[in-house]
Amino acid sequence: xxxxxxxxxxxxxxxxxxxxxxxxxxxxxxxxxxxxxxxxxxxxxxxxxxxxxxxxxxxxxxxxxxxxxxxxxxxxxxxxxxxxxxxxxxxxxxxxxxxxxxxxxxxxxxxxxxxxxxxxxxxxxxxxxxxxxxxxxxxxxxxxxxxxxxxxxxxxxxxxxxxxxxxxxxxxxxxxxxxxxxxxxxxxxxxxxxxxxxxxxxxxxxxxxxxxxxxxxxxxxxxxxxxxxxxxxxxxxxxxxxxxxxxxxxxxxxxxxxxxxxxxxxxxxxxxxxxxxxxxxxxxxxxxxxxxxxxxxxxxxxxxxxxxxxxxxxxxxxxxxxxxxxxxxxxxxxxxxxxxxxxxxxxxxxxxxxxxxxxxxxxxxxxx
Numbered sequence: 001x002x003x004x005x006x007x008x009x010x011x012x013x014x015x016x017x018x019x020x021x022x023x024x025x026x027x028x029x030x031x032x033x034x035x036x037x038x039x040x041x042x043x044x045x046x047x048x049x050x051x052x053x054x055x056x057x058x059x060x061x062x063x064x065x066x067x068x069x070x071x072x073x074x075x076x077x078x079x080x081x082x083x084x085x086x087x088x089x090x091x092x093x094x095x096x097x098x099x100x101x102x103x104x105x106x107x108x109x110x111x112x113x114x115x116x117x118x119x120x121x122x123x124x125x126x127x128x129x130x131x132x133x134x135x136x137x138x139x140x141x142x143x144x145x146x147x148x149x150x151x152x153x154x155x156x157x158x159x160x161x162x163x164x165x166x167x168x169x170x171x172x173x174x175x176x177x178x179x180x181x182x183x184x185x186x187x188x189x190x191x192x193x194x195x196x197x198x199x200x201x202x203x204x205x206x207x208x209x210x211x212x213x214x215x216x217x218x219x220x221x222x223x224x225x226x227x228x229x230x231x232x233x234x235x236x237x238x239x240x241x242x243x244x245x246x247x248x249x250x251x252x253x254x255x256x257x258x259x260x261x262x263x264x265x266x267x268x269x270x271x272x273x274x275x276x277x278x279x280x281x282x283x284x285x286x287x288x289x290x291x292x293x294x295x296x297x298x299x300x301x302x303x304x305x306x307x308x309x310x311x312x313x314x315x316x317x318x319x320x321x322x323x324x325x326x327x328x329x330x331x332x333x334x335x336x337x338x339x340x341x342x343x344x345x346x347x348x349x350x351x352x353x354x355x356x357x358x359x360x361x362x363x364x365x366x367x368x
Contacts, residue, residue: 083118085144096144102136107162107214109170114143117196119159119172122149132178135159139196150196157189158211161225165217168195171248173225175211176203183209183230188240190215190225192248204242204251212242214283214326216275221247224281224309226270239270239285243309254309260301265289267301272326274335276362279308282315284324284337300324300339304364316366318357334360337367 083096083105105120117140121133135155138147157176164170170193177186188207192200204212210229217223225242242251256267268288275281282304289297300321303312317324322342329335341353357367 083138083144083147096147098147099138099149102138102149103133104158105136105138106158106160109162109164111164111167111170114141115167116140116144117162117164117170117193118147119162119174121158124154124156132156133158135174135176135191137172137193137196137198148196150193151198155201157186159191161212161214163215163217163223165220165223169193169220170196171215171217171223172198173212173215173227179211183232185209186211188212188227188229188242190244190248190251200249202249202251206253207240207242210240212240213270214272216273216281218275218278221245222275222278222308223248224273224275224283225251226273226283226285228269237268237288239267241270241273241283241309241312254312257303257312257314260287260303260314261289261297261299265297267303268298269323271324272337274327274329276329276331279306280329280363281305281309282327282329282335282362282364283312284327284339286323298322299342302327302337302364302367306363313364315359315364318367321355321357324357329362329364331362334358334362335364335367 083098084093085096086093101122102120103122105118107120108116108118110116118138120136120138122136124132124134133156135151135157136149137151137159139150140147155176156178157174159172159174161173162170172191172193174189175186176189177184179186186209188204188211190202190204190212191198207227207229209231210227212225212227214227215223215225221244223244225244227240227242228237229240230236231238239256241254241256243254244251256270259265260267265287266289268286270283270285272285273281273283282302284300284302287297287299287301299319300317300323302315302317302324304315305312320341322340324337324339326339327335327337336356336358338354338356341355359365359367
């Protein structure tokens with residue numbers, strides 16, 4: 001049950017006892033999302049720093065150009081999100097005020113020195129054991145010093161991913177319904193927002209019992225989104241990919257590669273996607289074999305496309321990966337991805353330790 005329900009529950013779920021590294025963004029402005037942040041990675045300008053500081057619980061970083069003020073949103077435990085801000089490129093972070101009622105934030109994007117959006121959920125009932133939750137979007141116009149919730153409180157579901165192709169225009173993805181059973185009573189959703197207010201929300205076709213976990217928009221019209229769908233059995237999950245060319249009004253399913261790690265394997269979870277242009281995207285997740293997660297075979301997978309998702313190919317990655325959760329790609333710089341290390345043996349298992357891999361090409365390829 002873990003792959004879909006935990007992914008759809010968001011990285012802040014206390015049922016996933018994993019220490020994630022932060023993903024270093026390849027430009028000046030950053031934003032971090034996750035839980036229990038202990039520190040942050042450092043960088044300098046548009047170059048990747050050679051100095052890293054481990055972050056416990058950070059799951060996502062996004063880039064917003066060359067903002068002198070950077071913002072981060074993190075979940076500081078069940079029912080207590082934390083929003084952090086930095087003005088010195090991540091050397092020091094300070095807590096920022098957040099509105100009451102928000103319980104988890106899963107992604108954040110800054111589009112200027114003052115404007116950022118963060119997405120997640122808030123509880124609509126008792127927080128245990130499987131509470132109903134409502135979509136939530138937070139917005140700031142003060143560089144993170146003050147945030148307000150902009151979404152209705154009665155929309156059942158969670159937002160898990162966010163991408164903002166314009167200063168005021170964003171696309172959020174996630175699921176509607178409750179992910180507390182098998183099959184999960186959910187459906188994938190995508191919403192467009194202007195100034196933090198939802199202007200349109202659609203149910204993604206063919207994504208019943210599934211959801212979208214990450215989205216990347218290369219323009220106001222063109223986006224790619226990835227996620228996971230339950231297809232049957234105790235661990236029957238498949239990764240999915242969808243594209244839109246009309247700003248999120250309609251979505252088209254794209255096929256992911258079969259046998260990503262040899263015959264009998266399949267992509268069971270897709271967690272992150274980054275598009276450096278309308279045609280070039282790279283996505284990360286986890287491949288499965290046998291009955292899926294927890295079976296003798298699973299590991300991190302990277303797939304890439306240069307034709308807008310019509311055809312995806314499997315990249316070459318290190319063999320020690322248990323999972324990959326997030327990435328960022330930038331033209332002329334390449335990509336950086338983060339995930340988790342595996343213990344390789346007759347029955348592979350996670351170590352709970354974060355890892356970073358990179359490639360010099362924004363089109364993917366061979367990772368180290």
